[in-house]
Amino acid sequence: MASPFRYSRRVQFAETDLAGIVHFSWMFRYMEEAEHAAWRAAGLSIAERGGALGWPRVAASFEFRNPLHFEDEIEVIVRLAEVGSRSLQYEHTIVRGDVVIGSGRITTVCVQKTSDGPMRAIEIPAGILRKLRDVLQPSG
Amino acid sequence: MASPFRYSRRVQFAETDLAGIVHFSWMFRYMEEAEHAAWRAAGLSIAERGGALGWPRVAASFEFRNPLHFEDEIEVIVRLAEVGSRSLQYEHTIVRGDVVIGSGRITTVCVQKTSDGPMRAIEIPAGILRKLRDVLQPSG
Amino acid sequence: MASPFRYSRRVQFAETDLAGIVHFSWMFRYMEEAEHAAWRAAGLSIAERGGALGWPRVAASFEFRNPLHFEDEIEVIVRLAEVGSRSLQYEHTIVRGDVVIGSGRITTVCVQKTSDGPMRAIEIPAGILRKLRDVLQPSG
């Protein structure tokens, strides 16, 4: 699959703030929604009920270039920017048609859930990585 | 304790929408925050880590009388309106000084958590009810 | 148009809480998203940029019957329950396939925006009402 993954979304009223534009914190939720849609496109769920793995975030960033307004239709373009043995970094670009709204990165670590104790990072299962790569090929 | 429980809160930027006022869905979160603060004042937590009980909501309503703006300082006044064997109904009034912003009700049921199966309603433990009543005496 | 308006939506990760289900406050946002989608289906926007009208909420309620989980696909079914000269009441049912998640009502008032002063309720413009009725015929 040669092209990056694209997730479509419309801006909702509750996502705007008194400045009349989307509150900046929503870009992080849009990026995460797109990531989870990519997992579904790969035949996976990032949070299977009763599953043993978790994917906490260790870094997140966004650079804002243009504001978003109520009812704007956006696309979040997701690429797999870096693959470590225990972590993944996604690169996201949010666009509204030809206008770039901004771009960001989210780094997530694969952990084994324990009953209420600290989470422990583990190697990403090969089967998960292979399926994700089919949908989100490395950007470099 | 003769007076109702009061919870203080300042309106935050991300709680406003493009109309320049607090988005209506936040009133439900303000009410819940006040409820949980009342539990803490009673020496309890509504969601103890590893605890066996849950308190899902079965009904929630609010009537809006005046808008709220960024940085407004509000108080949520909480009373225990009805006590059933397995459920509680809270009555909340949100005020900004002398101005009534609105009032609402939340009904919650005591359930036993099961591992990923359906939740089962159970009788509210007497110790919890006694402590809550010390802080939130019935309104009638 | 004989059937009610239906809005489809998938539950997102950030909408869940530590109980593993969708936080109750999101039902109010799902209802509003469906309302605004109905306006778009009617060729309208509830918040046109530079527009003179606003639609603040005066009452909102929901009764919860079944919990929602991450990645559930839901539909919000919207009907126009009551039409006043200055207000509308919507009736919403949220379903996941054949399972009723719950139902609620939102009442909204048509107001004229003024520059930072109090909002003033006005009669709903006939053209707006006609278009909405084409999409959301009264339920009774």
Next chain:
Amino acid sequence: MASPFRYSRRVQFAETDLAGIVHFSWMFRYMEEAEHAAWRAAGLSIAERGGALGWPRVAASFEFRNPLHFEDEIEVIVRLAEVGSRSLQYEHTIVRGDVVIGSGRITTVCVQKTSDGPMRAIEIPAGILRKLRDVLQPSG
């Protein structure tokens, strides 16, 4: 004033997700709440009603070191990291007692609001900068 600005906050239920910890997007809201509290401590409001200035975000990042749970009491420590003629960069550290939850940066630009047109960056008024510096002295 020699010490950095500190903002206290308790984690609320609606801020958690199904993983049982605070959803990562909330760190950005905690940072913003602390920034706005610093403005108030400086005798300012970042969004005065009817005011002509706006402060859109141009960059935001956070690195996560430890998870947060329901009812945790946190502090957000804010410093002014960089001051440009038209922009400010804040540096935030979120702590729970001695435990560092993570740290981040938010860069914001001073703009002149125009009626529905594009925002125009302008020089930060000297009076605002002086007051902010009294509360948030540069970290370097």
